[in-house]
Every structure is written in structure tokens, then in C-alpha cells.
Amino acid sequence: MTNGNKGTIVVLQGGWSAEREISLSSGTQVACALGEAGYTVSSFDVTRDLQALVCALNPPPDAVFNALHGTGGEDGVIQGVLEMLDIPYTHSGVSASALAMNKAMAKIYLESMGIRTPRGCMVPMPLTEHPLPRPYIAKPVCDGSSVGICYIDEGDTVDEINRVLAAQKEILCETYIKGRELTVGVLDDQALAVTEAMLDNQPIYSYRGKYDEKQGSPHKLEPDLPTGVREQALEIALRAHQTLGCRGTSRADFRLDPNDELFLLEINTQPGMTPRSLVPEQAAYVGISFPALCERLIDLALRDRKKDRKDQRKEDS
Numbered sequence: 001m002t003n004g005n006k007g008t009i010v011v012l013q014g015g016w017s018a019e020r021e022i023s024l025s026s027g028t029q030v031a032c033a034l035g036e037a038g039y040t041v042s043s044f045d046v047t048r049d050l051q052a053l054v055c056a057l058n059p060p061p062d063a064v065f066n067a068l069h070g071t072g073g074e075d076g077v078i079q080g081v082l083e084m085l086d087i088p089y090t091h092s093g094v095s096a097s098a099l100a101m102n103k104a105m106a107k108i109y110l111e112s113m114g115i116r117t118p119r120g121c122m123v124p125m126p127l128t129e130h131p132l133p134r135p136y137i138a139k140p141v142c143d144g145s146s147v148g149i150c151y152i153d154e155g156d157t158v159d160e161i162n163r164v165l166a167a168q169k170e171i172l173c174e175t176y177i178k179g180r181e182l183t184v185g186v187l188d189d190q191a192l193a194v195t196e197a198m199l200d201n202q203p204i205y206s207y208r209g210k211y212d213e214k215q216g217s218p219h220k221l222e223p224d225l226p227t228g229v230r231e232q233a234l235e236i237a238l239r240a241h242q243t244l245g246c247r248g249t250s251r252a253d254f255r256l257d258p259n260d261e262l263f264l265l266e267i268n269t270q271p272g273m274t275p276r277s278l279v280p281e282q283a284a285y286v287g288i289s290f291p292a293l294c295e296r297l298i299d300l301a302l303r304d305r306k307k308d309r310k311d312q313r314k315e316d317s
Contacts, residue, residue: 005038005040006037006038006039006040006295007039007040007061007062007063007298008039008040008041008042008061008062009034009039009040009041009042009061009062009063009064009065009298010041010042010043010044010056010057010061010064010065011027011030011031011034011041011042011043011044011064011065011067012027012043012044012046012064012065012066012067012068012073012078013026013027013028013030013043013044013045013046013067013068014027014045014046014047014068015046015047015068015069015070015071015072015073015078016046016047016048016071016072017068017069017070017071017072017073017074018070018071018147018148019069019070019147020070022069022272022274023067023068023069023070023073024045025272025273025274025275026067026069026272026273026274026277027043027067027273028043029273029274029275029290030065030067030273030294031043033290033291033293033294034065034291034294034295034298036291037291037292037294037295039295039298042056042061044056044057046068046072046073046078048072050081053081054085057085057087060085060086060087061087062088062302063087063088063089063090063298063301063302064082064087064088064089064090064301065089065090065294065297065298066078066079066082066089066090066091066270067270067273068270069270069272070147071142073270074097074100074101074268074269074270075097075098075101075102075142076093076094076095076097076098076101079092079093079094079097080094088301088302088304088305089301090248090297090298090300090301091246091247091248091249091269091270091297091301092244092245092246092247092248092250092269092270093245093247095245096244096245096246096247096269097269097270099244099245100244100246100250100266100267100268100269101142101269102141102142103139103141103142103172103266104120104122104141104172106244106266106267107120107172109243109244110240110243110244110264110267113239113243115236115239115240115243115264116261116262116263116264117174117263117264117265118137118174118175118176118177118255118263118265119132119174119175120132120172120173120174120175121172121173122141122170122171122172122173123170123171123173124169124170125162125165125166125168125169125170125171126158126162126166127158127161127162128158129158130152130158131173132173132174132175133175134152134153134154134155134156135151135152135153135154135176135178135203136152136173136174136175136176137149137150137151137152137173137174137175137176137204138150138152138161138165138171138172138173139165139171139172139173139174140165140168140171140172141168141170141171141172148164148165148168149204150164150165151176151203151204152176153203176203177255177257177263178257178258179255179256179257179258180196180255180256181196181197181199181204181253181254181255182194182195182196182197182225182233182253182254182255182256182262183195183197183251183252183253183254183278184233184234184236184237184251184252184254184282185237185249185250185251185271185278185279185282185283186237186238186241186246186249186250186251186252187248187249187279187283187288187293187296188248188249188296188300189238190238190286191233191234191235191237191238192279192282192283192285192286193221193222193282193285193286194221194222194223194225194230194233194234195219195220195221195222195223195278195281195282196219196220196223197217197218197219198217198218198219198220199217200217200218202217219278221281221282221285222285225256226260229256229260229262232262233252233254233262236252236254236262236264237250237251237252240252240264240267241267244267244269246267246269247300247301247304248297248300248301249271249279249297250267250268250269250271251267251268251271251278251279252264252266252267252268253265253266253267253268273294279293280293
């Protein structure tokens with residue numbers, strides 16, 4: 001518990017997804033930052049015990065900071081609970097969270113808006129043959145942080161996919177885009193910066209590459225890019241954020257191919273807030289400290305809830 005006078009905040013963290021440990025790290029960082037910013041902060045490790053969550057949110061805090069990642073926390077589930085309890089919360093709402101989390105549906109939606117993504121298809125599990133020419137990527141439809149992602153190269157069989165993704169009923173397979181890995185964070189109506197993950201001849205930006213303190217991939221803020229690519233990446237990230245109806249912050253991941261063509265890989269509506277996470281680093285680059293970033297997300301949550309309630313009163317009158 002951290003004592004302050006700006007209001008009461010409950011940080012939701014943990015959860016039951018494959019990204020639980022990342023969420024715990026994010027939540028710890030956020031709770032400390034909001035305490036520094038002057039809020040009264042408590043943290044709650046979310047489980048499937050709904051009654052325990054409701055008790056933790058009674059009396060209702062001024063806002064909830066959602067530091068959950070993955071299933072249950074990023075897919076509209078916890079957002080729906082908080083909507084029922086009428087408690088303001090950070091990040092995207094139910095619809096945007098559910099849409100962005102489902103990579104196949106988000107892909108269709110973004111392509112309909114003219115945003116280029118890799119060629120892909122949904123396929124049932126287990127696989128008996130390759131659904132695309134190799135190399136290609138196979139991944140869960142609804143997970144993040146590169147959890148369960150498989151790179152299938154020339155000569156590889158489908159056995160690795162069937163082993164790693166055995167629990168999945170369907171998976172998304174996409175043509176592998178050889179090139180540079182770029183990411184852009186968005187905060188409200190501002191695209192922050194471009195970061196390049198330095199893959200060191202690795203084909204993908206893996207879970208270990210993102211979060212392992214010792215073996216993680218290095219990354220570079222505002223790398224040298226071909227003319228116009230930076231501006232295009234910022235524009236697409238902001239447009240995707242707005243198109244999907246995201247709120248607060250999001251992160252867009254791209255591949256830049258050898259022909260300098262950008263392909264949007266996915267939109268993350270709950271970007272990590274760990275010491276290795278990219279959005280806080282980009283925010284700091286444009287002059288927003290980590291406590292200020294966390295406070296800004298609280299302010300946006302309160303602003304959006306106030307607007308939602310005003311719109312509801314108009315509909316009811």
C-alpha cells in the first residue's frame with residue numbers, strides 16, 4: 001500500500017495467462033510509479049475467483065490500472081467485469097480489446113482499412129501438411145508476447161507446430177517477412193517513436209528476446225531507416241490504434257522487408273510496463289517519465305469514463 005492524496009488506484013496484475021510473470025513485473029513497476037506520483041495504491045493478483053476480485057474493488061477505487069496481459073486481461077474479459085462494476089480503468093475497452101487480441105479478426109479489419117499485413121490463413125489443429133510455402137510463421141490466435149510462436153523454415157516439418165501449439169484448436173499461419181523488426185508505441189493521439197529490435201540473425205523477436213534480462217535482444221530507439229519509413233510507421237500505428245478503437249496506449253509491431261515495405265504484424269492493447277518494455281522507453285524518449293506515463297493513463301481512463309457517462313445521459317434523455 002502506498003499513501004497519497006491524488007486518489008485511490010487498484011493495480012490489477014498476474015492473471016492466469018501465459019504472460020502472468022510479465023504482468024506481475026508490469027504491475028510492480030506501475031504500483032511504485034503511481035505511489036511516487038501521489039496516489040494511494042494497492043495491488044491485486046487476479047485469479048478466476050470473481051468474488052475475490054469484486055471484494056478487492058469494494059469500496060470502488062477512483063480507477064483501476066489494468067496491468068494484466070494475455071488471456072483474461074487483454075481480451076475484453078476483465079474489461080467487461082469493470083464495466084459492470086462501473087469503475088474507470090486504463091487501456092482499451094471491451095470491443096477493442098477483444099478485436100485486437102484475436103489476431104485473425106484484427107487482421108481482416110485492418111486490411112479492410114488499407115493497412116498491409118502478411119499473407120495468412122487460419123488452419124485447424126493438428127496440422128497434417130504445410131498450409132503455406134516455407135518459411136512461414138505459426139502462432140496462437142489469441143496470445144501475446146510471442147508466446148507459442150513457431151518459425152517454420154525450409155526442411156522443417158509440421159511436428160514442431162503440433163507439439164508447441166497442441167492445446168490450440170485453430171492457429172494463424174502467416175508468410176514470414178524477412179527484414180527488420182520495428183515497433184511503435186501510441187499514447188492517446190500521439191505516436192511516440194520507432195524502436196528496432198536487433199535480432200542478431202534470429203528469425204523472430206521471441207519471448208526470450210523481449211524479456212530475458214541476460215539473453216534478451218538489444219533494441220535501438222529511432223534507428224536509421226529509409227526515407228519516409230519512420231513517418232509511415234508512426235502514421236500506421238496511430239491509424240491502427242484509432243481504427244480498432246483503442247484507448248490509452250497501444251503498441252504496433254511491424255516488419256520492414258528488403259523492398260522497404262512495411263507489414264503490420266499485430267496491435268497490442270496492453271503493452272508491457274516492465275524494465276525492458278518498449279512503450280515506457282519510447283515515452284521517456286519524448287519527455288514522459290514512467291510515473292508521468294502511468295498518471296497519464298489514469299487521467300485518460302477518468303476522461304473517457306466521464307465522456308461515456310455524458311454520452312449515456314444524452315441517449316437516455
